[in-house]
Amino acid sequence: MFVAFLHATVSILAVLNPIGNLPIFLSLVEREPASYQVATARRAALVAFGLLTLFALLGNNILLFFGITLAAFRVAGSIILFALGLKILHGRSMAGPNLAPAMARGIASEDDVAITPLATPILAGPGSVTTVMLLIGPEWDLPNFLLTVAAIATVCLGTYLIFRYATPITRYLSPVEMSIISRIMGLLLAVIAVQMGASGLLELFPGLGR
Numbered sequence: 001m002f003v004a005f006l007h008a009t010v011s012i013l014a015v016l017n018p019i020g021n022l023p024i025f026l027s028l029v030e031r032e033p034a035s036y037q038v039a040t041a042r043r044a045a046l047v048a049f050g051l052l053t054l055f056a057l058l059g060n061n062i063l064l065f066f067g068i069t070l071a072a073f074r075v076a077g078s079i080i081l082f083a084l085g086l087k088i089l090h091g092r093s094m095a096g097p098n099l100a101p102a103m104a105r106g107i108a109s110e111d112d113v114a115i116t117p118l119a120t121p122i123l124a125g126p127g128s129v130t131t132v133m134l135l136i137g138p139e140w141d142l143p144n145f146l147l148t149v150a151a152i153a154t155v156c157l158g159t160y161l162i163f164r165y166a167t168p169i170t171r172y173l174s175p176v177e178m179s180i181i182s183r184i185m186g187l188l189l190a191v192i193a194v195q196m197g198a199s200g201l202l203e204l205f206p207g208l209g210r
Contacts, residue, residue, distance in 0.1 A: 001147070008135050008151035014189040015081070015128040016048070018159040019173075020088060020182030024122060025163050026170065028113050040114045041163035047119035049156040052132050056148050059133035060140045070138040074200030077130040081193035084127040088186025091179060123159065127189075134196060 025044075029037045055062075063073060135148045162169060173181075202208055 004144075005147050005151055008148055009154050010188065011131050011135065011192050012052075012128060012151055012155045013158070014185045014192060015084065015131050016123050016155055016159055017088060017182060017185045017189075018155075018162040019178055020185060021122055022162060022166055022169065022178065025118065026166050028118065037166070038164055040118070041160050041166075043114035044118035044123060044163065045156045045160035047115050048123035048128075048159070049152055051120060051124040052128060052152045052156075053149055055129050056132045056136055056145060056152065059136050060138065063133070063138075069203075070134075071200045071203035073130075074134060074196050075204065077134055078193040078197030078200060080130055081127055081196065082190055085186045085188075085190030085193055088189065089183050090186075091183065123156075131192075 025041070029040050032040075063070065132148060132152065135151070136144060170178075
């Protein structure tokens with residue numbers, strides 16, 4: 001059980017990549033008072049948790065509705081995750097190069113900054129939604145659902161704390177160190193994607209395993 005929880009936590013953490021997204025958070029709230037920064041971090045983490053939990057609850061029904069097998073979803077999902085992992089490895093922002101500065105100039109309202117772009121698509125985006133649905137698997141069962149939700153909660157709590165203490169963290173971590181941590185997350189995500197893709201291909205084409 002602990003191994004499964006650890007695997008789920010690492011998988012979700014690699015996709016959310018809070019350290020890598022820290023500069024985006026700071027660019028959105030750096031001119032605001034500390035109380036606003038804390039509230040924004042809290043709202044973003046809570047909304048991301050709610051969205052990912054919703055997909056953990058309804059993910060299998062979505063697949064059944066469209067007649068999609070988990071094996072096919074694993075292969076397609078692994079491609080998405082691998083592409084995201086490569087983006088992180090190459091040091092590219094998950095939100096795009098111009099999104100954070102645009103928001104910081106006041107294009108979005110204050111509430112929108114916490115929900116969009118922070119909660120979604122930066123935190124609860126295609127990659128994290130895909131990861132959660134793959135962790136739930138083809139057969140929804142309560143123990144696995146609770147384990148996945150616990151992993152989501154753990155990562156979202158960690159993300160909140162990292163955003164909450166963004167300023168002190170940036171004092172102790174240089175841009176180079178933050179980049180290294182982010183790229184390690186990208187490498188982990190790419191490896192997880194390859195494993196997911198291999199499992200999906202073996203289910204679709206059993207002859208490949210002979």
